[in-house]
Amino acid sequence: MQDVTDNQRLSPGDTAPDFTLPDADGKDVSLADYRGRKVIVYFYPAASTPGCTKQACDFRDNLAELDGAGIDVIGISPDKPAKLAKFRDAEQLTFPLLSDPDRSVLTAWGAFGEKTMYGKTVTGVIRSTFLVDETGKIEVAQYNVRATGHVAKLRRDLSV
Template sequence: MTDNRLTAGDTAPAFSLQDANGDTVSLSDYAGEKVIIYFYPKAMTPGCTTQACDFRDRLERFTADGYRILGVSPDPVNKLAQFMEKEELNFPMLSDENHAVAEAYGAWGEKKNYGKVYEGLIRSTIVVNEQGTVDVAQYNVRAKGHVDKLRRDLGLAEA
């Protein structure tokens, strides 16, 4: 597994994925807009729910600041639909079952858990600017408190 983590100034890899409704969502749909793409390991788990709800609760502020939000996980579309309904999520959740997009964004790789090493999704957040270039790339982020930290890192007022 090569380390293909993105850094500020890189061109964001193009992608098209299905959302929780089965519709295709592409990065190009957001051309000319700032987009926060966050990768999370598994819908309906405690950490991922905390993070998704933090984005949900601050969506209005992010929108007012000119950002769109996309959540990406290896979960199938039907599980994302359940997650969105259960947690009343208000932004697109995208299914990356073969983790090709996560790999392109450097969000898939070696993980360690309880002494075991395996490949999996690395909780990551990539901020893409209006020109399609990476402004911020954060890897191995913590679910709790990440959204507030991201707002501070972007120089945005507290939510």
């Protein structure tokens, strides 16, 4: 029996939970918009914080190679669109940042729940990265990823 506090985690082969969320400009973006291409969906705790900025800039700096391999990138956090727009503009991010303030998508993907931070158990966003294939299936599911060096490792894992 699963503990009630456990997150429902996704695994390779699972169908990626669909979503439609507003981007930094308030325009709706859906996972279904990416059918036919692979897409990295990554969840991060908060825009404009050091770790999240490093991770977003790593994705930005590797976007050409990922795009060349037929892979798009979407970042999702609980931040409101206005904060995402400020983050995008400050860091010159060129991929969609989506707002999930009620954390329903984060929860559906197992990216919100109990985590250990500085030795304490807290509830929050679990830094997670997924690769969704062309048909909407999870190809890679990684939880508790590090902000630094994660994109390079992901590229190695995907041979991109």
